[in-house]
Amino acid sequence: MSNDVMYENWASIYEKYTCIRGRIAEADETAAFLDRCASGGNALELGIGDGRVAVPLSERGVKVEGIDNSDSMLKLLAKRTDLVKAWKGDIANFRSEQRYNLVYCVYNTFTFLFTREAQLSCLRSAVDALNDEGILVIETAVPDLDGLVNGQKTSTMLLDHENTILIADVHDPLKQNMVSTLLWFSGTSVRRLPHRVRYVYHQELDTMAECVGLKLAERWEDWARGAFSGSSKRHISVYRRTGL
Ligand SMILES: C[S@@+](CC[C@H](N)C(=O)[O-])C[C@H]1O[C@@H](n2cnc3c(N)ncnc32)[C@H](O)[C@@H]1O
Incomplete structure (x- = not known):
């Protein structure tokens, strides 16, 4: 089963789930971080979902657009706002006429691309969608393999x-x-x-990013810019184009 089919099931509980996981509570802080990265320009969200982050970001004056491959998630977004333009597509391989100051992919969505090829292709598409000074932000979990017994x-x-x-x-x-x-x-x-x-360690993500012409500019453990360390559970990685 592909993840687009899977997410159709999530839509009915998404808001409750993200609330339980503390993700709604941190949406404004996430938007504030991304607002700074967008530098007053426009932004594209990969896997926009119900607009948990896109809506508060657009309320800050950033022109936000988004891509998602789930009809149900896109419907939730459309119900919530008409400020954010979103279209159905696969973030593993997309093309946009528009160039953006900021492309972002949060809440582990990047790892929903469950092959290395799809992840690389997503990064390639993201670079093509950035303007010359553009920034890519990826938030993803640090792989957690603790506690596995026989896999x-x-x-x-x-x-x-x-x-x-x-x-x-x-x-x-x-x-x-x-x-x-x-x-x-x-x-x-x-x-x-x-x-x-497909989980990725931060160094592998950096290597994949370098392969498509991006360089790590900042890495944090949360949206409040806590220092990333060996005990961090996730990272927020900020990449810039290298001009390669
Ligand atoms: C964890 S949710 C995150 C939603 C939103 N970004 C947020 O932070 O609340 C992942 C989203 O990515 C979408 N998604 C998963 N794989 C995708 C793909 N290959 N192309 C486009 N969207 C995808 C899902 O439909 C879902 O809306």
Whole structure:
């Protein structure tokens, strides 16, 4: 199953899920960070989803556009705003007439491209969409392989009086893939939400970026610009064009 088909299932719970994960609470801080990167210009979001970040960014005066391959997610966005223009497409391979000050891909979306080729192709498309001074921002998790037993693990993501959310992961080390199913029990219902990622370590991401003419300019562990360290759970990497 490809991730576009998978995300169709996520749309109905996306807002609740991102709220539980603290992602709605940090959306304004994310937008403030990206606003500075856009330097008063325009921005393109890869995997725009329901506009969690694009909407507050556009409210700051940045002209935001976006791409997503899920009809359901695009519908959520359209319901929320008409300020943000978005179209259906594959971030692994896109072309835009427009050039942007900022292209960004947040909340692990880059790793939803579950082959190395798709990830490289996405970076190539992103560089082509940037203007000469343009900036690419990628936010992604530091790979977490702790706790795997025979390449598998099941963890509890949330347990409260209404919800139990479990995540079952199966690791494919050859492809750097983590194939996961989130099981969300709520009342008498259970939802099964599958997804697959190709995790990347920050140095591999830098190497891929260099291959397409980008150079790391900044790296942080959160949107408040905390220092990235060996214990960071994610990174926010800011790349500039090298002019190659
Ligand atoms: C984790 S959500 C992030 C949504 C939004 N960026 C946010 O931060 O809340 C990932 C989004 O990427 C989209 N997506 C996944 N793979 C994609 C692909 N190959 N091309 C376009 N969109 C994709 C999904 O439909 C989903 O909306």
